[in-house]
Amino acid sequence: MIHNAEVSYIPKKYHEAVCNWRDLYLPDYDLLMNNWDRFFPKDRPFQLCAYRSCNGCAVIEAGDNKGDPKYTRAAQMSEPQADTLLKAVKAQASTEFGSIQQHQLTLARAQDEQDQFWILRMMAEELRHGYQMFSLLLDDDWKSVSSHSGEDMVEEILAMRTGTHVLGAFNVDFDSFMDSIVFCAFIDRVGKYQLSMQKISSYQPMAQSMPPMLTEEAFHLAAGVVPLRRWVQKAAKDGDALITMPMIQRTINKWFPRALDMFGDERGGGTFVKFGFKPMKNAEAAGQYRDEVAQVIRDLNVRFVRARVPELSRKDAQRIVDEKEPGHGFDPEELLYVPDVKFFRRRGPHAYQQNDIDGEPIENKSEFQRRIRGYLSDVYAAGRDFGGYLKLIDRIAAGELTPPEAVPMLPNLSRVGGVCPCSKAVRWVNGNGNGEPADPGEG
Ligand SMILES: [Fe+2]
Ligand SMILES: [Fe+2]
Structure with missing residues (x-):
C-alpha cells in the first residue's frame, strides 16, 4: 500500500518503452494482474507509475552542506555531486531491470503457486x-554532467542483459x-x-x-x-524433503559474497556521505547488513531445531543453535551459517583472495579451487559466472594480474548494445517485430 505519495508518469514514449520491455521479460504480468485479488486481496493493485512521498526533511541531513535546503534540481549541485548521483541512479535502475531478467529464468520452476505469485x-x-x-x-536536466540525453540513458539501461549490468550480483544467472x-x-x-x-538524500526527488x-x-x-522458513522446517521434519539444509547453504554461499560486494569497497563510500547522499560509508553499512543476515540465519536455525525437536522452548533452541550443542537428535553441522566476509569476494580489500568459507587463507591454488567448488552447487560451479571467476584467479596466480586490476574485470561477458551511445539496441517499438529482443548489435 502506497500512502501519502504523489503519482506521476514518465512521458508516453518512455512509458511505452518500459511496457515493451515488460512484454519481453515479464510475460506473466497479465497473469499477475488477473490473479491479484486471489493472492493479495488486501493490497491495492499494482500500478506502473512513479511515486513521490509528500513527507520528508527539507534540509540536507548529512555531509558538507548539512542544514542547507535540499536540492530539487541537478543544476543546484556541483558537477562532481551531480555526476556521482547520476551514476548511482543509473546503477540503481540497472539493478531493478536486471533482477527481473534473472528471476524470469526460474519463475516457472517454483514448487508452490503462492511462492510463484509472490515472486511475480x-x-x-x-x-x-x-x-x-x-x-x-x-524529470531533470542532467546535461551539465552527461553528454547522453534522457533517451540515450533509458535506452542504455533497457538494453542491458544478464552479464552487462552495472553490479556483479545482477550478472549471475539463476540456476x-x-x-x-x-x-x-x-x-x-x-x-x-x-x-x-x-x-x-540531499537530492530531494531521490529522497x-x-x-x-x-x-x-x-x-x-x-x-x-x-519460503525459507517453510523449507527449513520441512527439511527438519521430513527425511524426503526436496530441499535440504546443505542445498540452502550452498545457495547462500553463492549470493552472500555478491551482496557484500554490492556495498562497494569497504574502504570507500566517503564521497556519498560528503555529498549528503547517504549517512553511512560502505564498511559501516555492510557491517550492519552482515549482522542482520546473521540474525536471519539464526532464526532459520532455531526454526529448524524446533521443527526437529518440537518439545524444545524457543530459548533452549536458541542456546543450542548459538553453541552448536550436540546431542539433540541432529548434527549441529546441519545448521546454516554466515560465510566469512573474506570468502569469495570480488570487490574490496579481500577481492580475489584465496580464502576458505571461514576466511582462512588457502595458499595452494588447486587446493583453493577444489575447496571453493565444494561450498557451491554443482550447477553454479559449472556456469559461466564461476568460470570467469576461476579464470581471473588463474591469471592472478600466474602473476598476469593483481587483485585490484581484476576487480573491474567482472562481469567479463562481452558488453553488448546500449553502452554505445549510437546503438539503437532498444527500439521504442518492440524489438525486431517477432517478439524477440532486438539484436543488441544492430544499429
Ligand atoms: Fe526488491
Ligand atoms: Fe527494487
Whole structure:
C-alpha cells in the first residue's frame, strides 16, 4: 500500500518503452494482474507509475552542506555531486531491470503457486522501481554532467542483459527457484539498506522516491524469508524433503559474497556521505547488513531445531543453535551459517583472495579451487559466472594480474548494445517485430 505519495508518469514514449520491455521479460504480468485479488486481496493493485512521498526533511541531513535546503534540481549541485548521483541512479535502475531478467529464468520452476505469485509481484514492483529511477533521469536536466540525453540513458539501461549490468550480483544467472528465494532474502536486503540510506538524500526527488520503494522492498524480503522458513522446517521434519539444509547453504554461499560486494569497497563510500547522499560509508553499512543476515540465519536455525525437536522452548533452541550443542537428535553441522566476509569476494580489500568459507587463507591454488567448488552447487560451479571467476584467479596466480586490476574485470561477458551511445539496441517499438529482443548489435 502506497500512502501519502504523489503519482506521476514518465512521458508516453518512455512509458511505452518500459511496457515493451515488460512484454519481453515479464510475460506473466497479465497473469499477475488477473490473479491479484486471489493472492493479495488486501493490497491495492499494482500500478506502473512513479511515486513521490509528500513527507520528508527539507534540509540536507548529512555531509558538507548539512542544514542547507535540499536540492530539487541537478543544476543546484556541483558537477562532481551531480555526476556521482547520476551514476548511482543509473546503477540503481540497472539493478531493478536486471533482477527481473534473472528471476524470469526460474519463475516457472517454483514448487508452490503462492511462492510463484509472490515472486511475480516482486518482479512487477522491481519494474516500477526501474520506472521510478527513469522518472529521476527524465524529470531533470542532467546535461551539465552527461553528454547522453534522457533517451540515450533509458535506452542504455533497457538494453542491458544478464552479464552487462552495472553490479556483479545482477550478472549471475539463476540456476533454480531456490536462487529466486535466497536472492530476495539476501540481495533485496542490500536494496533495503541502500534505499534506507538514500531516504536522507540531499537530492530531494531521490529522497522522496525512497519511502514507497521501501514499502515494496519489505514485501520482497518476505517473499524470500517466508519460503525459507517453510523449507527449513520441512527439511527438519521430513527425511524426503526436496530441499535440504546443505542445498540452502550452498545457495547462500553463492549470493552472500555478491551482496557484500554490492556495498562497494569497504574502504570507500566517503564521497556519498560528503555529498549528503547517504549517512553511512560502505564498511559501516555492510557491517550492519552482515549482522542482520546473521540474525536471519539464526532464526532459520532455531526454526529448524524446533521443527526437529518440537518439545524444545524457543530459548533452549536458541542456546543450542548459538553453541552448536550436540546431542539433540541432529548434527549441529546441519545448521546454516554466515560465510566469512573474506570468502569469495570480488570487490574490496579481500577481492580475489584465496580464502576458505571461514576466511582462512588457502595458499595452494588447486587446493583453493577444489575447496571453493565444494561450498557451491554443482550447477553454479559449472556456469559461466564461476568460470570467469576461476579464470581471473588463474591469471592472478600466474602473476598476469593483481587483485585490484581484476576487480573491474567482472562481469567479463562481452558488453553488448546500449553502452554505445549510437546503438539503437532498444527500439521504442518492440524489438525486431517477432517478439524477440532486438539484436543488441544492430544499429
Ligand atoms: Fe527494487
Ligand atoms: Fe526488491
